[in-house]
Amino acid sequence: MESKTREFGEIGLEEFLQILFKRKKFILISTLLFVVGALIYAYSMxxxxxxxxxxxxxxxxxxxxxxxxxxxxxxxxxxxxxxxxxxxxxxxxxxxxxxxxxxxxxxxxxxxxxxxxxxxxxxxxxxxxxxxxxxxxxxxxxxxxxxxxxxxxxxxxxxxxxxxxxxxxxxxxxxxxxxxxxxxxxxxxxxxxxxxxxxxxxxxxxxxxxxxxxxxxxxxxxxxxxxxxxxxxxxxxxxxxxxxxxxxPDKRSIVILGFFIGSLLSIMISYFMGVVNEDKNSY
CATH class of the missing domain: 3.30.70 (Alpha-Beta Plaits)
Incomplete structure (x- = not known):
């Protein structure tokens, strides 16, 4: 009953870490793609x-x-x-x-x-x-x-x-x-x-x-x-x-920026997907 009454997107730290762990491959692959893209961009300049x-x-x-x-x-x-x-x-x-x-x-x-x-x-x-x-x-x-x-x-x-x-x-x-x-x-x-x-x-x-x-x-x-x-x-x-x-170009800064953007976006997407699935299961 408690899970049904909580608001959408409201999860605890433990659940958040579980979501990230379940989607670790997605996060790693997405981050790697951003890093590779940043490398290609840096070396093409x-x-x-x-x-x-x-x-x-x-x-x-x-x-x-x-x-x-x-x-x-x-x-x-x-x-x-x-x-x-x-x-x-x-x-x-x-x-x-x-x-x-x-x-x-x-x-x-x-x-x-x-x-x-x-x-x-x-x-x-x-x-x-x-x-x-x-x-x-x-x-x-x-x-x-x-x-x-x-x-x-x-x-x-x-x-x-x-x-x-x-x-x-x-x-x-x-x-x-x-x-x-x-x-x-x-x-x-x-x-x-x-x-x-x-x-x-x-x-x-x-x-x-x-x-x-x-x-x-x-x-x-x-x-x-x-x-x-x-x-x-x-x-x-x-x-x-x-x-x-x-x-x-400052290749190092571009790659680091690509890493942070890739990891941040993949974590946000994983979190959103996890919350949606969690709320679906709760009903």
């Missing part, structure tokens, strides 16, 4: 490899003050530009740019992550980004180099002019000193004039030497500014990082 690269932003470093840095473009602007060109609307779906982010440890670095069907395709995609950067920076470097060389040329010309003036003034100083020495006994007043002229020429000579020294120092700094230490063209840092094993 195209493997995806992760390729990573760090790109340095091109910049000028001041010769006078090394902390003063001028970048070709800000890292944020570079990230935005590269994202528009390469991240969205990629022509080749076999190699996709997953992320382009500013470097966390170095503010002049941009980190690029590409996922591709092979390392070769990923490297090709990274190289296309590097080629784009190189072509863009090349014009800026050429314009900067041209401007610096023009300034050097103007300063060198001015330095040569000052050198010629220096030679003339040095000759005047020597000649006036000699005349002053010759006239000091015979004509002291004229000797004093020559000495004054020599002193004035010496003052002008010192001023020219000072200006010329500043010009030569400026030329040296300008030439240094074109060295790799101060003119950083940007581009790849170290090397492109590849992975021998694909990052997708």
């Amino acid at each position: 195209t493997p995806i490899y992760r390729i990573e690269a760090a790109v340095e932003v091109g910049r000028f470093i001041s010769v006078e003050v090394e902390d003063r840095v001028s970048t070709f473009e800000s890292p944020a602007s570079l990230v935005k530009r590269l994202s528009i060109l390469f991240k969205s609307g990629s022509e080749d779906s076999r190699a996709v740019v997953k992320s382009i982010l500013e470097g966390k440890k170095n503010k002049y670095l941009v980190e690029i992550v590409v996922e591709a069907e092979s390392n070769e395709l990923g490297i090709k995609k990274v190289n296309s980004i590097l080629a784009h950067l190189s072509s863009g920076y090349k014009e800026k470097i050429e314009n900067y180099t041209k401007s610096v060389n023009q300034e050097i040329s103007i300063l060198e010309k001015r330095s040569d002019e000052l050198y010629e003036e220096r030679v003339k003034l040095f000759s005047i100083v020597e000649s006036r000193l000699k005349l002053s020495s010759d006239k000091v006994r015979t004509n002291p007043s004229e000797a004093a004039i020559f000495e004054l002229q020599s002193s004035q020429a010496s003052t002008s000579l010192a001023a020219i030497e000072s200006v010329r020294f500043e010009i030569l120092s400026r030329i040296t700094d300008l030439r240094k500014s074109l060295s790799p230490k101060h003119l950083i063209a940007g581009g790849l840092v170290e090397r492109i990082v590849t992975n021998e094993r694909p990052v997708k």
